[in-house]
Amino acid sequence: MKKTVLITGGTGFVGSHLTEFLSQDQNLDIHLTAFGPKPDFFSNLISDEKIHNLDLTDFQATTQLIKVLKPDQIYHLASFAAVGNSFEQAEKILINNTILQLNLLEALKIHSPKSKVLSICSADEYGLSLPQEIPINETHELRPVNPYAVSKISQDMLAHAYHVSFGLNIVRVRPFNHIGERQTVAFAVSAFAKQIAQIEAGQLKTLKVGNLQSVRDFTDVKDMVIAYNLLMEKGVGGQVYNVGSGQGLSMSEVLNLLVKLAKKPVVIEQDQARMRPSDIQTMVADNSKITALGWCPRIPLKQTLQRVLDYWRAQL
Amino acid sequence: MKKTVLITGGTGFVGSHLTEFLSQDQNLDIHLTAFGPKPDFFSNLISDEKIHNLDLTDFQATTQLIKVLKPDQIYHLASFAAVGNSFEQAEKILINNTILQLNLLEALKIHSPKSKVLSICSADEYGLSLPQEIPINETHELRPVNPYAVSKISQDMLAHAYHVSFGLNIVRVRPFNHIGERQTVAFAVSAFAKQIAQIEAGQLKTLKVGNLQSVRDFTDVKDMVIAYNLLMEKGVGGQVYNVGSGQGLSMSEVLNLLVKLAKKPVVIEQDQARMRPSDIQTMVADNSKITALGWCPRIPLKQTLQRVLDYWRAQL
Numbered sequence: 001m002k003k004t005v006l007i008t009g010g011t012g013f014v015g016s017h018l019t020e021f022l023s024q025d026q027n028l029d030i031h032l033t034a035f036g037p038k039p040d041f042f043s044n045l046i047s048d049e050k051i052h053n054l055d056l057t058d059f060q061a062t063t064q065l066i067k068v069l070k071p072d073q074i075y076h077l078a079s080f081a082a083v084g085n086s087f088e089q090a091e092k093i094l095i096n097n098t099i100l101q102l103n104l105l106e107a108l109k110i111h112s113p114k115s116k117v118l119s120i121c122s123a124d125e126y127g128l129s130l131p132q133e134i135p136i137n138e139t140h141e142l143r144p145v146n147p148y149a150v151s152k153i154s155q156d157m158l159a160h161a162y163h164v165s166f167g168l169n170i171v172r173v174r175p176f177n178h179i180g181e182r183q184t185v186a187f188a189v190s191a192f193a194k195q196i197a198q199i200e201a202g203q204l205k206t207l208k209v210g211n212l213q214s215v216r217d218f219t220d221v222k223d224m225v226i227a228y229n230l231l232m233e234k235g236v237g238g239q240v241y242n243v244g245s246g247q248g249l250s251m252s253e254v255l256n257l258l259v260k261l262a263k264k265p266v267v268i269e270q271d272q273a274r275m276r277p278s279d280i281q282t283m284v285a286d287n288s289k290i291t292a293l294g295w296c297p298r299i300p301l302k303q304t305l306q307r308v309l310d311y312w313r314a315q316l
Numbered sequence: 317m318k319k320t321v322l323i324t325g326g327t328g329f330v331g332s333h334l335t336e337f338l339s340q341d342q343n344l345d346i347h348l349t350a351f352g353p354k355p356d357f358f359s360n361l362i363s364d365e366k367i368h369n370l371d372l373t374d375f376q377a378t379t380q381l382i383k384v385l386k387p388d389q390i391y392h393l394a395s396f397a398a399v400g401n402s403f404e405q406a407e408k409i410l411i412n413n414t415i416l417q418l419n420l421l422e423a424l425k426i427h428s429p430k431s432k433v434l435s436i437c438s439a440d441e442y443g444l445s446l447p448q449e450i451p452i453n454e455t456h457e458l459r460p461v462n463p464y465a466v467s468k469i470s471q472d473m474l475a476h477a478y479h480v481s482f483g484l485n486i487v488r489v490r491p492f493n494h495i496g497e498r499q500t501v502a503f504a505v506s507a508f509a510k511q512i513a514q515i516e517a518g519q520l521k522t523l524k525v526g527n528l529q530s531v532r533d534f535t536d537v538k539d540m541v542i543a544y545n546l547l548m549e550k551g552v553g554g555q556v557y558n559v560g561s562g563q564g565l566s567m568s569e570v571l572n573l574l575v576k577l578a579k580k581p582v583v584i585e586q587d588q589a590r591m592r593p594s595d596i597q598t599m600v601a602d603n604s605k606i607t608a609l610g611w612c613p614r615i616p617l618k619q620t621l622q623r624v625l626d627y628w629r630a631q632l
Contacts, residue, residue: 091415098410098414102410106406127480141455145477147418150470153470154469157465157466158463161462161463164444165592165593278480
């Protein structure tokens with residue numbers, strides 16, 4: 001008997017890599033929720049009738065899907081992601097992310113209380129940290145700096161409340177930065193790589209950057225989805241797990257690695273429009289909880305960056 | 317020159333006591349926001365034109381008020397409070413409390429960035445705790461058990477984000493249980509006291525109770541508003557402060573104290589309808605941050621309970 005797996009936000013960046021990874025397992029019957037048109041990418045992976053066009057902020061539609069599928073496992077990725085401009089879109093992000101979470105939890109409570117759920121939250125919830133608090137473990141005080149982070153906290157905390165109050169089997173995950181092909185240019189590494197590809201193609205003169213001083217913890221999205229799969233199997237309901245490499249790298253170091261892969265010289269230009277009202281200096285994961293379950297990142301950063309650059313070259 | 321003070325939710329339980337306390341200071345020009353009809357109580361305290369009938373979830377109205385008043389100080393109490401039934405009203409509570417917070421912060425960012433703001437959050441944000449974590453300090457991990465607590469976390473975290481990103485001078489406060497006259501029977505001590513008054517008056521046979529095992533930290537609302545006033549003067553922007561007595565008392569101990577004040581014998585009956593999907597066993601404040609500023613609770617619990625009981629006797 002196959003296991004029914006639902007991936008919410010399944011056609012997004014992480015969803016696409018997760019679908020690719022889980023599709024290798026013939027014992028899984030994989031369904032996705034998607035919001036908007038289905039990318040071509042999925043044609044060979046998932047048959048059309050298993051891609052459910054659905055806005056999780058619609059309670060009736062969400063309830064109906066959960067009632068019909070009663071998934072054994074749910075990778076809950078769906079979320080409105082907007083870090084850079086989340087103050088401009090604060091109300092929309094807060095309401096949408098809160099309500100879609102509430103709808104899914106209520107639907108599960110009513111129709112599928114035994115589903116194992118991975119609720120994908122965010123390391124952005126931690127926000128500010130002091131030097132002595134690095135690396136950041138799961139009990140780190142939450143000090144968010146923007147509405148997007150607050151909306152992820154709201155999702156995280158609702159998952160906790162429904163676990164405690166109704167016994168829903170929900171594992172919460174706080175991923176640190178993850179990168180790979182198909183990520184949008186709202187994220188720095190994609191923005192860098194696309195611009196390099198454009199410079200190589202003669203379409204652009206300079207590479208515009210925001211704050212390069214901040215230090216981040218980068219994981220290949222393909223390693224990230226392996227962590228998610230491991231947490232689905234071994235994560236303990238109610239618990240929260242960081243996922244990250246545990247290594248910090250400044251944005252300027254990452255940029256330098258990418259520039260070294262460029263086929264033309266790259267001129268870098270500071271762009272005030274890419275600076276945020278507040279930025280977090282350092283975000284590095286204490287990953288001891290997830291590594292104790294047997295995960296560690298496998299793919300070297302250089303290899304990931306090469307893939308991202310090649311992806312953007314192919315898009316031009 | 318008088319200071320302009322705005323109390324949001326000023327006609328509510330805590331708002332009424334805070335207004336009473338601050339009215340003694342002739343150097344304050346006190347304004348309230350109220351939602352719904354003004355209780356008679358305020359006639360002698362505040363003139364009608366300073367009570368602004370306003371729903372803070374209305375962005376235009378909120379912005380207009382802040383633009384006109386540009387308050388020196390804001391005691392931000394307004395919130396939809398519903399602990400007992402917050403799962404039934406989850407969507408409303410989450411949206412309302414999140415949006416009213418966002419509206420006030422945006423209004424301040426635009427029209428009154430120098431206001432000192434006390435954002436009244438809740439000890440419910442802490443939720444579950446382990447015995448070794450008692451008393452609970454401000455860095456305690458947030459483990460909420462219901463949507464009301466999640467909505468207060470959302471308010472708390474938005475206040476933090478706007479402080480960090482735009483320099484708003486916001487002090488966050490997490491009060492533990494506080495009690496006094498004019499509190500609704502949605503809260504246990506009022507529910508106990510009202511029933512005792514009804515039993516004394518021959519209107520009721522038994523006193524119905526929920527979970528009596530839980531341990532709480534009770535502060536007289538009149539001591540609580542003194543703490544708020546102190547934090548308005550001495551609290552540091554961006555910081556969060558617990559307010560509580562630091563003493564834990566089981567609900568059954570509180571009930572016993574009240575029953576001793578009754579003029580007739582009281583029969584107690586367990587009521588399943590008053591039990592919650594999940595309840596927090598123990599909530600006791602580590603109040604060292606606020607006591608270091610010079611606050612301590614002055615009013616003995618027995619005296620508070622006597623006042624609450626007399627209040628309900630007078631209401632019948």
